[in-house]
Amino acid sequence: MFELLDGPPYANGEAHTGHAINKILKDFIVKSKIGLGYRVRFRPGWDCHGLPIELKIGKQKETPAPQSFKEIRSAARIVADEAIGKQMNAFRRWGVTADWDKPYTTKSSKYVAAQLDIFGQLVEQKLVYRTFKPVYWSPSSNTALAESELEYNEKHQSTSVYFRFKLINVSSPEIIWSSIPPSKPSQFYALVWTTTPWTLPLNNAICVSPNIKYSVIQFEREINNPTSTYYIIASNLVSELEKQSEQKCRILGTVKSENLIGKKYKSCWHNELALPIYEAPHVSDTVGTGLVHTSFAHGFQDYDVAVSNGERIQSFVDSRGCYTRHLGHDLDGKHVLGDGQREALSSQQWFIDVEEIGKRASSMLDEITVSAGDSDLRGSLKQLVTTRNSWCISRQRVWGTPIPGLVDENGEAYTSRELIEWVADLTRKSGNTDVWWEVDLNKILENEDVRRSLKIPKDVIPQLKKNVDIMDVWLDSGLAWHAAKENEMEREHVTDVVLEGVDQFRGWFQSLLLTSVAVKNKLPYRKIIVHGFCIDEKNNKMSKSVGNVVDPILLTDGSLKQKAIGADGLRFWVALSGSENAGESKIGPKIIEDVDRKIVSLRNGFRFMIGGCQGFNGNPINSPLKTLDQDMLHSVDSFVKKTISNYEEFKFRTVANDLTQFIQRNFSSNYVKYVRDRLYCDKIGSESHLSAQFTLHRTAYSLAHIISPLLPHLSAEVLHHLPGSHEKQILRHTFMELQSEEKYYMPELSQLMKVVHELRTVLEASAGPKIDTSKKDIIVYVKPEQEKLLKTSELELPELLNVSGVELNESRDGISVEITDSKRRYCERCRKHTRKDGDNLCSRCFDALVV
Numbered sequence: 001m002f003e004l005l006d007g008p009p010y011a012n013g014e015a016h017t018g019h020a021i022n023k024i025l026k027d028f029i030v031k032s033k034i035g036l037g038y039r040v041r042f043r044p045g046w047d048c049h050g051l052p053i054e055l056k057i058g059k060q061k062e063t064p065a066p067q068s069f070k071e072i073r074s075a076a077r078i079v080a081d082e083a084i085g086k087q088m089n090a091f092r093r094w095g096v097t098a099d100w101d102k103p104y105t106t107k108s109s110k111y112v113a114a115q116l117d118i119f120g121q122l123v124e125q126k127l128v129y130r131t132f133k134p135v136y137w138s139p140s141s142n143t144a145l146a147e148s149e150l151e152y153n154e155k156h157q158s159t160s161v162y163f164r165f166k167l168i169n170v171s172s173p174e175i176i177w178s179s180i181p182p183s184k185p186s187q188f189y190a191l192v193w194t195t196t197p198w199t200l201p202l203n204n205a206i207c208v209s210p211n212i213k214y215s216v217i218q219f220e221r222e223i224n225n226p227t228s229t230y231y232i233i234a235s236n237l238v239s240e241l242e243k244q245s246e247q248k249c250r251i252l253g254t255v256k257s258e259n260l261i262g263k264k265y266k267s268c269w270h271n272e273l274a275l276p277i278y279e280a281p282h283v284s285d286t287v288g289t290g291l292v293h294t295s296f297a298h299g300f301q302d303y304d305v306a307v308s309n310g311e312r313i314q315s316f317v318d319s320r321g322c323y324t325r326h327l328g329h330d331l332d333g334k335h336v337l338g339d340g341q342r343e344a345l346s347s348q349q350w351f352i353d354v355e356e357i358g359k360r361a362s363s364m365l366d367e368i369t370v371s372a373g374d375s376d377l378r379g380s381l382k383q384l385v386t387t388r389n390s391w392c393i394s395r396q397r398v399w400g401t402p403i404p405g406l407v408d409e410n411g412e413a414y415t416s417r418e419l420i421e422w423v424a425d426l427t428r429k430s431g432n433t434d435v436w437w438e439v440d441l442n443k444i445l446e447n448e449d450v451r452r453s454l455k456i457p458k459d460v461i462p463q464l465k466k467n468v469d470i471m472d473v474w475l476d477s478g479l480a481w482h483a484a485k486e487n488e489m490e491r492e493h494v495t496d497v498v499l500e501g502v503d504q505f506r507g508w509f510q511s512l513l514l515t516s517v518a519v520k521n522k523l524p525y526r527k528i529i530v531h532g533f534c535i536d537e538k539n540n541k542m543s544k545s546v547g548n549v550v551d552p553i554l555l556t557d558g559s560l561k562q563k564a565i566g567a568d569g570l571r572f573w574v575a576l577s578g579s580e581n582a583g584e585s586k587i588g589p590k591i592i593e594d595v596d597r598k599i600v601s602l603r604n605g606f607r608f609m610i611g612g613c614q615g616f617n618g619n620p621i622n623s624p625l626k627t628l629d630q631d632m633l634h635s636v637d638s639f640v641k642k643t644i645s646n647y648e649e650f651k652f653r654t655v656a657n658d659l660t661q662f663i664q665r666n667f668s669s670n671y672v673k674y675v676r677d678r679l680y681c682d683k684i685g686s687e688s689h690l691s692a693q694f695t696l697h698r699t700a701y702s703l704a705h706i707i708s709p710l711l712p713h714l715s716a717e718v719l720h721h722l723p724g725s726h727e728k729q730i731l732r733h734t735f736m737e738l739q740s741e742e743k744y745y746m747p748e749l750s751q752l753m754k755v756v757h758e759l760r761t762v763l764e765a766s767a768g769p770k771i772d773t774s775k776k777d778i779i780v781y782v783k784p785e786q787e788k789l790l791k792t793s794e795l796e797l798p799e800l801l802n803v804s805g806v807e808l809n810e811s812r813d814g815i816s817v818e819i820t821d822s823k824r825r826y827c828e829r830c831r832k833h834t835r836k837d838g839d840n841l842c843s844r845c846f847d848a849l850v851v
């Protein structure tokens with residue numbers, strides 16, 4: 001049994017080239033595993049909950065925007081179902097094999113209930129908590145966001161500012177001056193640098209590091225001021241300040257960090273307030289000033305500083321992203337950011353403590369392989385999971401799986417495994433995923449077990465409300481190792497492979513890993529394979545606004561401008577450019593043309609095989625095979641063997657390239673060119689003719705089977721049209737059954753063919769491009785041992801060398817060839833110089849025509 005767990009695509013919008021890379025690569029694995037003899041389980045999934053769908057239904061114009069949770073959730077369900085239908089059609093159109101009748105969707109009651117079961121176990125292990133903490137916040141959609149939901153725009157120039165805070169109790173004697181201390185009255189400032197200037201009114205502290213050297217500087221333009229103004233900045237960052245400010249600075253001395261730690265400075269907003277300078281481990285002198293502006297509620301490290309110094313954390317920005325009245329009249333109600341931006345704000349949220357789990361998971365990762373082609377990416381996943389400490393799992397929306405819990409007026413939360421399982425059971429039995437929203441609070445508390453498990457103090461009971469936050473979608477799909485499986489037997493089997501885009505190191509690979517290690521102390525998969533993304537021929541990302549998005553339907557089905565390359569064309573493109581790497585897969589007209597050319601050459605190869613087999617019954621033949629045919633079948637065997645091992649290693653690009661080469665070189669150049677004469681001119685039914693037909697038949701049959709994971713439609717077409725083929729369906733036999741028996745080959749075959757290939761090269765070189773050697777005789781000189789080999793197939797030498805006649809001679813000097821005019825006459829039928837004087841045709845052609 002082999003299982004591939006489908007990382008569910010988001011149930012929104014049409015299928016795109018990104019889906020094509022992902023689903024087709026998965027199909028290569030599924031089909032090749034079937035061919036390798038495994039029973040395979042691959043259940044397709046869809047990730048249905050989340051913000052994009054919920055925002056979309058708010059914007060639909062035709063109908064009034066849904067208001068109640070019920071309306072929103074049922075509208076969202078419709079959006080998801082429509083997308084699932086469209087995407088599923090596309091995936092099937094691409095020839096993807098999957099359990100299409102039993103897909104899993106994260107919105108189904110079965111999935112939600114199974115997800116809640118596991119969530120209950122996380123709660124029981126005390127890994128889930130609710131607290132006031134900074135999280136990434138989306139003011140426009142009014143909800144917390146996961147780190148992986150943030151889209152970083154690299155081109156966006158963030159507004160950064162230098163800002164000075166007036167130091168209160170730092171004075172001249174604490175400075176190590178490089179020359180005579182100044183005599184003028186002096187004022188010292190701490191210089192900070194921030195990319196979030198809107199948090200300056202919310203400043204709570206400045207952090208410095210004992211490992212950094214700090215300088216005392218003066219701006220040249222301020223030297224003649226009546227009061228000397230000095231700035232403190234990390235020594236390494238003075239030149240950067242000069243560059244950014246376009247001001248010359250003078251370094252006048254240094255100050256030790258211990259003389260800064262514990263000092264106070266004036267708040268820039270509340271003039272009467274003195275704020276502290278703390279020491280913190282995250283401060284560095286690679287960017288900024290080495291003095292870090294700290295706002296406890298608005299940064300993750302800032303939060304840690306507050307906790308370690310016993311500071312109180314308050315947020316003066318509300319959930320809409322506006323300053324609150326605590327900051328005074330000037331800022332009250334003003335929006336801190338433009339719309340659509342996301343920043344770290346503090347609010348009450350649910351978290352999973354993943355610090356210890358991440359470390360445990362990281363050490364377990366040694367057991368698995370994480371790869372893209374030949375590169376090992378395990379280290380990057382290990383690093384990502386060890387640096388994470390909390391996972392914010394709550395969202396203030398309604399289209400999702402609920403977080404069952406009760407909350408009192410002070411924000412204290414009460415939940416338990418019993419409560420969660422009770423909701424899971426209700427969901428499972430009713431088939432209704434809205435139950436949490438619908439159920440009456442009293443009904444929950446009426447259940448004795450549930451009520452007892454929640455341990456609610458009596459006096460808060462009247463204030464209780466149901467928690468209406470929903471779960472982060474990464475928790476939905478992250479529990480697929482449990483919830484996407486049908487029963488305990490399926491769950492016993494650890495998924496063999498997961499395959500997703502390289503971005504899932506931050507997403508799904510992690511959420512599967514952390515939850516599985518937390519609950520089962522077991523890895524959720526044995527192997528991770530990653531792929532890259534699609535870009536255009538000029539290396540641009542696909543984007544609707546640039547207009548370079550390639551619609552996979554236009555590729556498969558064509559348009560007025562573009563030739564249809566069919567599902568197999570799309571698949572071949574994925575094999576050639578989407579597999580064996582985590583880099584980008586290019587797509588564009590030139591690349592499509594190249595794919596098309598390759599597919600056409602494959603089709604032509606197969607067409608020749610099928611054409612040559614007309615009238616052949618497909619059965620094994622009793623007479624010995626001609627040397628040329630033995631050679632052909634022998635290379636088919638090696639190709640099959642090599643391809644099997646490439647499938648085992650998931651090397652689909654190698655298979656695609658090998659196949660193209662095989663058809664062009666081994667088949668067309670080394671076989672068709674030589675066998676054509678026998679196939680066209682020998683008597684039908686003769687041993688020599690049957691030998692060629694048998695060879696073509698076997699070649700077509702073996703190739704059609706072995707390439708079926710990549711090109712299933714071409715494969716099925718070949719099997720369908722191949723005369724005398726009893727097997728018309730792909731993947732009915734394992735690839736191992738395709739290899740021929742040794743009895744077909746004479747022992748000296750490969751040595752003999754080595755000499756033949758050498759002779760072909762020499763012959764080609766001496767003939768040049770103008771002479772058609774098929775109409776010539778040749779005199780061959782070879783070493784005695786080579787002559788001995790050639791003698792074993794002497795009668796076949798004209799065919800093996802594609803000439804009219806061969807005279808074999810021994811020579812100590814090695815291989816050489818003389819081209820001569822034939823002494824025999826030209827035969828009109830076979831166009832060779834094989835006719836005896838006086839005859840109408842050569843003897844072979846005469847035989848072929850006698851009825």
Ligand SMILES: [Zn+2]
Nearest residue numbers: 827830842845
């Ligand atoms: Zn002839």
